[in-house]
Amino acid sequence: MIWIMLELATLGFLYDEQLHGYDLRKRIAALTGHVRPIADGTLYPLLKRLEAAGLLTRELQPGQVAAPRHVLSLTAAGRQALLDRLREPDELFVTDENRWFTLLAFLRHLDDPAAQAAVLRRRLTFLTQPASFFWDGDRPLRAADFDDPFRQGLFTIATATTRTELTWLRETLADLDG
Amino acid sequence: MIWIMLELATLGFLYDEQLHGYDLRKRIAALTGHVRPIADGTLYPLLKRLEAAGLLTRELQPGQVAAPRHVLSLTAAGRQALLDRLREPDELFVTDENRWFTLLAFLRHLDDPAAQAAVLRRRLTFLTQPASFFWDGDRPLRAADFDDPFRQGLFTIATATTRTELTWLRETLADLDG
DNA sequence: GGAAGATACCTTGTATCCGAGGTATCAAGG
DNA sequence: CCTTGATACCTCGGATACAAGGTATCTTCC
Numbered sequence: 001m002i003w004i005m006l007e008l009a010t011l012g013f014l015y016d017e018q019l020h021g022y023d024l025r026k027r028i029a030a031l032t033g034h035v036r037p038i039a040d041g042t043l044y045p046l047l048k049r050l051e052a053a054g055l056l057t058r059e060l061q062p063g064q065v066a067a068p069r070h071v072l073s074l075t076a077a078g079r080q081a082l083l084d085r086l087r088e089p090d091e092l093f094v095t096d097e098n099r100w101f102t103l104l105a106f107l108r109h110l111d112d113p114a115a116q117a118a119v120l121r122r123r124l125t126f127l128t129q130p131a132s133f134f135w136d137g138d139r140p141l142r143a144a145d146f147d148d149p150f151r152q153g154l155f156t157i158a159t160a161t162t163r164t165e166l167t168w169l170r171e172t173l174a175d176l177d178g
Numbered sequence: 179m180i181w182i183m184l185e186l187a188t189l190g191f192l193y194d195e196q197l198h199g200y201d202l203r204k205r206i207a208a209l210t211g212h213v214r215p216i217a218d219g220t221l222y223p224l225l226k227r228l229e230a231a232g233l234l235t236r237e238l239q240p241g242q243v244a245a246p247r248h249v250l251s252l253t254a255a256g257r258q259a260l261l262d263r264l265r266e267p268d269e270l271f272v273t274d275e276n277r278w279f280t281l282l283a284f285l286r287h288l289d290d291p292a293a294q295a296a297v298l299r300r301r302l303t304f305l306t307q308p309a310s311f312f313w314d315g316d317r318p319l320r321a322a323d324f325d326d327p328f329r330q331g332l333f334t335i336a337t338a339t340t341r342t343e344l345t346w347l348r349e350t351l352a353d354l355d356g
Numbered sequence: 357g358g359a360a361g362a363t364a365c366c367t368t369g370t371a372t373c374c375g376a377g378g379t380a381t382c383a384a385g386g
Numbered sequence: 387c388c389t390t391g392a393t394a395c396c397t398c399g400g401a402t403a404c405a406a407g408g409t410a411t412c413t414t415c416c
Contacts, residue, residue: 006372022394033309039374044396046372066393067381092404098276101332108326116328131211148286149353150294153346154279157339164338168331175327184402200364217404222366224402244363245411270374 005093005102006038006046011074011082012106014056020069021047031105047072055081086110086119094122117176124169127162134159183271183280184216184224189252189260190284192234198247199225209283225250233259264288264297272300295354302347305340312337 006028013019013027021043029037047070050056055078058070074082085093086107093099100123110116133155134141143152143159184206191197191205199221207215225248228234233256236248252260263271264285271277278301288294311333312319321330321337 020394030310033311040395041375041397041399042373044394048396066383067395069394101335104328104332107328132208133211149350150282150285153343153350154282156346157279157343160342161335161339165331165335168334172327172331198364218365219367219369219405220403222364226366240411244361244413245365245409247364 005099006042007050008082008085008093008099008102008106010046010050011055011078011085012102012109014072014074015079015082015106015109018071018073020061020071022069024072050078054078082106082109087112087115089119089122094119094126113176117173120169120173120176124166124173127166127169134162183277184220185228186260186263186271186277186280186284188224188228189233189256189263190280190287192250192252193257193260193284193287196249196251198239198249200247202250228256232256260284260287265290265293267297267300272297272304291354295351298347298351298354302344302351305344305347312340 009028009031010024013024019027025038025043047056047058051058054075056072056074058072061069061071086103087110089099089103093103103119107116107119110119136145141155143155146152146155187206187209188202191202197205203216203221225234225236229236232253234250234252236250239247239249264281265288267277267281271281281297285294285297288297314323319333321333324330324333
């Protein structure tokens with residue numbers, strides 16, 4: 001699983017707690033299963049951007065374990081920015097799996113069942129649109145419709161993923177609405 | 179499903195047939211479920227790059243349906259480049275889902291069961307490595323270990339996807355080896 | 357024959373991320 | 387004290403992709 005959309009993940013992790021860059025990197029790596037830790041060249045410029053945008057502040061702390069750390073905290077604007085992005089995600093955050101899963105990891109921060117349900121409904125609407133990957137015109141495709149085993153596998157995996165997510169979405173929406 | 183790694187997909191689609199850019203774009207859109215058609219600003223510069231690298235040739239064909247087309251054909255070097263990338267994929271093509279799924283879509287072109295099995299085994303090795311997303315030390319995680327329903331969903335979806343792929347990998351490897 | 361619409365291609369600018377290659381701090385061991 | 391290793395941060399260059407905006411061709415329909 002590699003699906004981090006880093007800016008949202010940074011705001012999401014810092015919403016709860018203060019972290020320094022190195023720690024944040026480990027949180028992100030843990031969330032993605034340590035597959036491919038985020039590169040320094042991605043992380044540190046991002047933190048500078050977020051600081052310049054007034055979304056977080058950095059405080060230099062003399063080294064306790066090793067080198068001095070920059071302890072990161074979200075500003076009020078940073079906290080609001082996260083909530084805004086969770087509440088009204090851009091279309092890409094609903095349709096692109098990487099971005100959607102990243103959003104899901106932090107949707108708890110929204111702390112408003114109705115708003116959370118609205119976000120899930122957007123995803124549900126998207127997932128239930130007939131996609132050419134699964135349909136040949138009106139006819140649902142089956143794995144056996146593909147002639148090579150690798151395309152069959154692709155189809156099988158995609159179908160299982162989508163079905164699992166749909167089931168979960170419907171159950172969770174029932175809980176949130178109920 | 180959006181998971182195109184465009185350069186490989188281009189070589190993969192052109193391995194079978196001659197296409198022009200606009201057609202290629204539609205093939206790619208169909209493979210990803212028409213979610214987000216590839217942007218012109220991605221496709222046409224890519225085709226130029228591949229042509230400059232000697233992997234494909236373009237032949238101008240006076241317009242039959244509308245504007246004139248550039249019919250694309252892989253060169254011998256282009257065909258070999260695809261086979262090389264399928265046979266010995268870079269690590270990222272095994273660990274990153276987008277790239278891996280793109281590779282799977284064209285693995286049939288390799289046309290060598292032993293080499294195909296070797297590629298699947300690399301994926302199997304990667305997927306069976308204990309990942310922190312699924313394990314807390316030695317203990318396998320469960321959805322119930324997460325306190326918010328959205329992280330639970332994420333875990334449920336990831337687990338289902340991984341399990342489905344593992345099952346398929348083992349079955350397909352048995353077929354290829356047998 | 358002129359407008360509309362689909363087809364077909366192209367350029368420029370931007371966003372997001374990685375990789376390589378640095379610098380600096382502090383603890384532990386020889 | 388000096389090296390090693392872990393921690394911690396930074397910069398530069400490049401890869402991959404999108405978005406906006408443009409040009410041109412050909413068919414269809416009025």
